[in-house]
Amino acid sequence: MTRSGSDPSGSNLSRIGTPSDPSDAIILASDLGNAFGVDFRLRRESSRGRLQRVSRGLYYPSARWEQLRDDQRYLIRVRGAALTRRGQVVLCHQSAAVLWGLPMLVGWPSDVHLLIERATGGRSDPGIRRHALGVDARDVTTIDGLSVTTIERTVVDLAATLDLKSAVALVDRALYQDRFGRTPTLTTKAALLATVERMLPFRGSRRARAIIQFATHLSGSPAESSSRVNMALSGFPEPELQHLFVVDGKERESDFYWLEIDGVGECDGKDKYFTPDYLAGRSPEQLHYDEKLREDGIRRQVHGFTRWPASVGMSQYPLRRRLLELGLTPGPQRVLRGLEHPKS
Structure with missing residues (x-):
């Protein structure tokens, strides 16, 4: 599946670090129309073990679900949530990280994370966590048609909030430079620190800056x-x-x-x-x-x-x-x- 987006300089992203994307098998109840009994039939297939009910209105073939890694399962949850929301949503934090192919040492959450305007408040629905931090157009790009925080904003947000080892592993991956050219470089330390400065003030800024300074482009895993x-x-x-x-x-x-x-x-x-x-x-x-x-x-x-x-x-x-x-x-x-x- 092709991915596109834009970096801070405005150039297209032809290749990023996303995990292998199994989203082609997603089944959305909303895509099957409003016919009576659609959700009932999907639930019945789920009870028979043929479909995995991932979340409300989102299903996936059980046989394929069992073969997926944790990051791929979370990716399906994220894509499904974005596709079923009304209006445009901006995926952030771990939900942006999985689209960028960043690692998560402590495992992937069950909630989908959305970035929203400060004035709208941070109230969240079951399975959805809203972050009322404000949406700056400079911090938003697209991957596979989904609005997502840029690699810099994603990394800064998580460096400020994740546990130490997870945060360092994530920043290291974003900075990694493969001398053989097999793995794409996603950003630079200068770009990350510039994003920190532009976002000030915010909770965790000191921590995010220190972790970015400690991070390296040479860590291989x-x-x-x-x-x-x-x-x-x-x-x-x-x-x-x-x-x-x-x-x-x-x-x-x-x-x-x-x-x-x-x-x-x-x-x-x-x-x-x-x-x-x-x-x-x-x-x-x-x-x-x-x-x-x-x-x-x-x-x-x-x-x-x-x-x-x-x-x-x-x-x-x-x-x-x-x-x-x-x-x-x-x-x-x-x-x-x-x-x-x-x-x-």
């Missing part, structure tokens, strides 16, 4: 972002990200490198070994073997090497133990003191 947050909270020295080694004549990147101890840290999630983007046509077994050769080549060139799964990267104290074993010495917390939980 949410697990790496979480690891970096926990390193900072534990006071470990800031690592060099994506440090290059030459292994068998080819450049290979490492997730984290500390010159002071000549040590490397690697963070892995299982997605690395099973998703098509990472496999690139290889079997999981071949990828495991290629990773072993890369790791062996790096190990030969450094004093210390450690690897941890995403679950350890998400947890401050298990990761702290790994890095102490590597030889790092913690000091004062870096940058993120007091930002662990957003103020309500």
Whole structure:
């Protein structure tokens, strides 16, 4: 499905980071007309297990629903809510994030988030959360015909409100620059900070600015972002990200490198070994073997090497133990003191 929109400079967005969109199978009761019994028949199909009732008036084939990821299910909920609302609505916060293909460490909400004018108030219906923050035309673009907050406004809104690790992972993804050109770059740190300044004053502005400053375009995954947050909270020295080694004549990147101890840290999630983007046509077994050769080549060139799964990267104290074993010495917390939980 083609997506279009506009960035702050006015250029078209021909490709963005949206998840694979399964919206072609959405069934809306309103599309079937006002014939008596339409909703009854849909509910009956739902009770028989053929349709999944996603929300009021929104259904989806059960067999396909079971195969969807959580982000795809939330995307269907968001599209359905937007298509059934009267008048134009602006999707924001997590509902904009799923359209931009941003990660959500804590899982996707059940509510659909809408941005509305301040004067209209923030009262919400079941399944709909309204944010009466005002609608600035500079903060609105379109994706697949849906009005949505721009990548900059979406990121700033969530940096001000999400938990720390989720916020950093989301900003890192928005900034990410893939040197192989496989993943689109969505925005820049300068654009995000300019959006913060233009939106002032707003609740969470200090927090959003600090998280954006801490964020990087070099983090390769949410697990790496979480690891970096926990390193900072534990006071470990800031690592060099994506440090290059030459292994068998080819450049290979490492997730984290500390010159002071000549040590490397690697963070892995299982997605690395099973998703098509990472496999690139290889079997999981071949990828495991290629990773072993890369790791062996790096190990030969450094004093210390450690690897941890995403679950350890998400947890401050298990990761702290790994890095102490590597030889790092913690000091004062870096940058993120007091930002662990957003103020309500």
